[in-house]
Amino acid sequence: MKWPFCRRWPGASVAFLVNEPIAIAELVRRVSDPEHGGTATFMGTVRRGPDDGPVAAIEYTAYEGMAESEFSKILDQTLERWPGARVALQHRLGRIPTGEVSVAVVVSTPHRAQAFEACRYVVEELKQRVPIWKQEVLEGGATRWRGNRDSGQDVT
Amino acid sequence: MDPSTDTTISIRCSFFARYAELVGCDHVTLDVPAGATVGTAVALLRGVVPNGDQLPDRPMVAVNQEHALADTKLRDGDEMALLPPLAGG
Incomplete structure (x- = not known):
């Protein structure tokens, strides 16, 4: 049986995709629960790797309808595996400067082990399944498409 | 009556990110x-869209916003999306 509040906690109707900076504190507030002693927060930030050259920002786009639906399925599956967990996540779209947060996943559970595990699960699933793409914007304005290094797919 | 309506179906093909840039439009x-099947439709598509031969033989595909396989059957009016390698996170 599913946790009765799984789709009803405050903010559950908030979109998974946003165009403005992600408000981490708000996500943490949404999973807070007096019976939960562990909250794990993962933030993915736009980075410039050692071999990436002068990356100024990353432009994120999505197949938005499908992305929202995949996020929703990932949450449902997370709640099946960790009944009672509370999960909040958001992915930012548009041009995100280096150093800013592109995705945040926050999970609370009664004890820390499940919070870490469930948070990791959500992050790995979203990288495998959610149709989002990124294009690096170099200083000077040139752009290049970029796949996830760990997606197992050819980037060319 | 056009007899071809019994034997052909019409699908909407969507392109995203690098694939949209490659073919120069977001849907046909x-x-x-x-x-x-998805596999048949992708093969046909590669033959008709600009730079179609540069699309992969077996791209990641979604049908009606659900991940699909090469042997997924298509129905009239379906939306088949070609998804470049995912890069969320």
């Missing part, structure tokens, strides 16, 4: 034989 309508 494609007629495929009734009962065609």
Whole structure:
């Protein structure tokens, strides 16, 4: 049986995709629960790797309808595996400067082990399944498409 | 009555990110034989869109916003999206 509040906690109707900076504190507030002693927060930030050259920002786009639906399925599956967990996540779209947060996943559970595990699960699933793409914007304005290094797919 | 309506179906093909840039548009309508699979439709598509030969033989595909396989059967009016390698996170 599913946790009765799984789709009803405050903010559950908030979109998974946003165009403005992600408000981490708000996500943490949404999973807070007096019976939960562990909250794990993962933030993915736009980075410039050692071999990436002068990356100024990353432009994120999505197949938005499908992305929202995949996020929703990932949450449902997370709640099946960790009944009672509370999960909040958001992915930012548009041009995100280096150093800013592109995705945040926050999970609370009664004890820390499940919070870490469930948070990791959500992050790995979203990288495998959610149709989002990124294009690096170099200083000077040139752009290049970029796949996830760990997606197992050819980037060319 | 056009007899071809019994034997062909029409699907909407969507392109995203690098694939949209490659073919120069974000969607096309494609007629495929009734009962065609995703694999058949992708092969046809590669032959008709600009730079179609540069699309992969077996791209990641979604049908009606759900991940699909090469042997997924298509129905009239389906939306088949070609998804470049995912890069969320």
